[in-house]
Amino acid sequence: MTSHVYTRSRIGIVGSGIAGSSAAYFVQQELGAEVCVFEAAAHVGGRIQERTIAGVMVEQGASLFHSSNRYLVHFVEMLGLHQQSTDATGTFGIWNGTSFDLTSSPSALLTKMKMLLRYGPTLLRVQQLVKNMVTRLTQIYARQEQGQAFSTPEALFKALDLYTLTQQQSDKYFRASNISQRFLIEFVNGASRNNYGQDSSINALVNLVSLAGAGMAGGSLYSVREGNNHVCQGLLRASNAIVRTDCRVQQITRVSDTNGEGWELLLDSGETERFDAVIVATPFEGARITVDERNLSSTADIKRAYQTTHVTLVVGSLNPMYFGKKTHGEIPDDILTQENPNIPFSSIGIVGNKDQPTSTLYKLFSRKPLEETILTDLFAERKQIEQWQWQAYPVLTPTTLWPPFQLSKGLYYINAMESAVSTMETEIIASRNVVNLLKQESES
Numbered sequence: 001m002t003s004h005v006y007t008r009s010r011i012g013i014v015g016s017g018i019a020g021s022s023a024a025y026f027v028q029q030e031l032g033a034e035v036c037v038f039e040a041a042a043h044v045g046g047r048i049q050e051r052t053i054a055g056v057m058v059e060q061g062a063s064l065f066h067s068s069n070r071y072l073v074h075f076v077e078m079l080g081l082h083q084q085s086t087d088a089t090g091t092f093g094i095w096n097g098t099s100f101d102l103t104s105s106p107s108a109l110l111t112k113m114k115m116l117l118r119y120g121p122t123l124l125r126v127q128q129l130v131k132n133m134v135t136r137l138t139q140i141y142a143r144q145e146q147g148q149a150f151s152t153p154e155a156l157f158k159a160l161d162l163y164t165l166t167q168q169q170s171d172k173y174f175r176a177s178n179i180s181q182r183f184l185i186e187f188v189n190g191a192s193r194n195n196y197g198q199d200s201s202i203n204a205l206v207n208l209v210s211l212a213g214a215g216m217a218g219g220s221l222y223s224v225r226e227g228n229n230h231v232c233q234g235l236l237r238a239s240n241a242i243v244r245t246d247c248r249v250q251q252i253t254r255v256s257d258t259n260g261e262g263w264e265l266l267l268d269s270g271e272t273e274r275f276d277a278v279i280v281a282t283p284f285e286g287a288r289i290t291v292d293e294r295n296l297s298s299t300a301d302i303k304r305a306y307q308t309t310h311v312t313l314v315v316g317s318l319n320p321m322y323f324g325k326k327t328h329g330e331i332p333d334d335i336l337t338q339e340n341p342n343i344p345f346s347s348i349g350i351v352g353n354k355d356q357p358t359s360t361l362y363k364l365f366s367r368k369p370l371e372e373t374i375l376t377d378l379f380a381e382r383k384q385i386e387q388w389q390w391q392a393y394p395v396l397t398p399t400t401l402w403p404p405f406q407l408s409k410g411l412y413y414i415n416a417m418e419s420a421v422s423t424m425e426t427e428i429i430a431s432r433n434v435v436n437l438l439k440q441e442s443e444s
Contacts, residue, residue, distance in 0.1 A: 011438070012265055012275035013037045013241075014249045014289065015282030017046020019414040019427040021232040022071070023279050024239035026435035031442065035241040036273065038265065040248035044236060045229040046282060048424070053386055054315045056352030056361050057227055061392060062424050066212055067219040068134050069425035070141050071432070072231070076224055079234035083222040090350075093332035094186045097340045099324055101186050103332055119187070122180040129177060130216040133208040136160050140429055149436035152404045153416050156433060157205070165205035166420045167398045173204035187214075190336030194347035196422075197309045197367055199339040202396040206421045228424070252278055252411065253292040263410060277410040277438055281431065283418065284403075286391060293408050300407045304419060306391035312364040314375070315384040317357055318348070322378055328357050344374045359383060393422040405434055412437060 011027050013020045016039040024035045043049070049060045064086065065072045076083050093100040102118055104111040115123050139160055150156040157163040165173070170192070174184050188200050188207060195210040196202060213221065224231060236243055251266040255274065263278040280289070285303055318331050325331055335348040345366045352361035358381055364370060369389070375382065402419040406412055417430035 010034045010036070010275050012263065012273065012278045014252075014265070014278065014280045014287070015039065015046055015414075016044035016232060016236065016243065016245075017048055017281065017427075018228075018232055018424045019431050020046065020279070020281030021235040021239075022075075022428045023281055023414060023431040023435060024241040025235040026432050027279075027438070028239040028241070030435055030439050033276075035239055036275070037236060037241045037243045038247045038249050038267070039243065039245045040282075040287070042246050044243060044245060045232045047390065047392070048228045048232055050227040050229055051313075051386070053313050054353060054359060054361050054384060058313060058351050058361070058363060059223075059228060060311065060388070060390070062228065064213060064221045064223055065424060066217070066221060068138055068212070068217065070138070071428040072425055073222075075231050075235065075428075076222075079231065079238070081230055081234065082225040084225045086221045086223065090333040092334040092336060094190050094336045094338065095323070095343065096186075096338045097343045100332070101338075119180060119183045122178075122183045125177065126174075126179055126183065126211065127216050127218075129179075130208050130211045131218065133162065133165070133205070134212055134217045136162055137209075144429070144432045144436060147436055147439065149433050149440055151406045151437065153402050153420055153430075154400075156405075157420060162205055165208065166203045167400070168204045169201050169398060170204045170207035171200040173207075174200070185338055187211075187336075189339045190347075193339065194336055194349075194365065196393050196396060197307045197346055197365060198393075198396060203398045203420065206396045209421055209423060209426075249287075249289055251290045251292060252280075254295075254408070254411075261410070277412070277441075279412045279414060279431075279434055279438070280407075281414045283394075283415045284413075285394075291407070291411070293411065295408050297404050297407050299401065299403055300413070302401050302403045302419075304394040307393050307395055308367070308389055309392040310366045310369050310389045311387065312366065312370050312375075313351075313384075313386045314362045314364065314379060314382055315353070315359055316362075316382040317360060317380050318362070319378060319380040328380075344368070344370060345378075348378075394418050396420075396422070405430065406437055410438075410441065 011033045016037050027035050047061045050057050089106040091104045093103040191210045191214045192207050248268040249265050253264045255264045262274050262276050265273045333350045337343045345364050347365045349363050351363045353359050403416040405416050412434040414430045414434050
């Protein structure tokens with residue numbers, strides 16, 4: 001991309017996660033402007049953070065991306081990072097609370113045969129639905145390269161012929177598409193509980209995205225060997241942004257004086273900074289930022305409920321008897337679950353030390369904290385444990401109440417995208433859209 005200098009010479013960005021860091025990069029590439037990024041935490045990355053346990057680096061949040069995610073694939077290569085494929089021999093099982101409905105094989109061919117035997121033609125229909133969604137979604141890259149932009153997420157998804165999917169519950173959509181109840185209960189719920197901590201009442205678009213991440217669209221799944229946070233760090237370096245950590249923005253105010261129109265940021269320290277435009281790249285729901293602007297969009301103040309996800313890391317070994325097995329080796333590497341209130345966890349997966357049966361590192365997602373009695377039942381041995389909770393994603397049930405990308409003239413909101421779908425790649429798509437909007441406004 002070629003850098004151009006327009007009238008907006010100083011851009012403030014609130015948040016340094018994948019949305020804020022990619023926005024900083026796109027601003028530099030498209031506008032050549034000075035960029036200042038404000039991060040309330042002591043480190044950059046937003047919700048993308050890693051921690052090390054038992055010598056293994058573990059992603060606290062999103063960990064994988066799909067080969068169709070062109071921005072992430074490009075960024076990893078551009079920044080000299082390394083993408084690594086997921087374990088092709090890893091196995092998964094779908095747990096119903098008393099037994100496994102399906103257990104995969106280390107052989108991809110045998111797994112496909114087992115799934116065809118269990119789900120029949122439904123499997124092929126689902127794969128086609130997911131591939132069609134991916135084809136429509138990836139049209140956005142050419143549109144954005146041409147400079148197209150949309151003031152609202154609704155307009156973006158309507159242009160891609162995806163909006164109707166955001167307005168349907170997944171379970172109703174799949175039934176209408178002649179997808180079997182068995183597949184819906186087992187696989188669709190299993191994937192959405194693992195990826196979003198929610199069941200098939202979430203909108204159809206996000207569940208199709210979830211199924212793409214489960215391999216239903218073909219392609220490959222990758223992780224960043226160095227950690228996803230290195231993508232954020234690298235993009236901020238590439239943008240030449242001024243980055244201020246431990247620096248929370250309290251208020252955003254429109255100002256108009258002899259220097260023209262702009263926006264003023266009030267920081268926790270009492271300091272103020274003025275910018276020609278401001279991009280908010282963090283969810284308003286958790287940021288505690290007030291906006292002082294009379295001409296704010298009528299939908300700008302929409303507050304969304306967020307799904308609380310509890311994460312438990314355990315170094316040790318699972319209890320085979322809990323899963324009706326005799327040996328540790330009979331337990332699948334990744335365990336998905338049906339929507340069943342008697343199952344205390346949403347998913348369990350091996351994230352390290354797979355070759356060490358008594359010191360394997362497991363990552364568990366749940367909607368509630370896993371109490372000591374549950375962990376005692378689940379694990380035959382525990383050498384180390386870490387737990388935390390975070391508001392990972394909005395509650396993604398269908399809704400027409402979405403905040404816009406453009407809140408006011410010169411004020412933009414990347415995380416409006418999360419009302420419909422929440423992934424690293426879709427946040428980057430939203431950030432490119434916002435920068436295209438800013439560029440259009442700068443040229444007008």
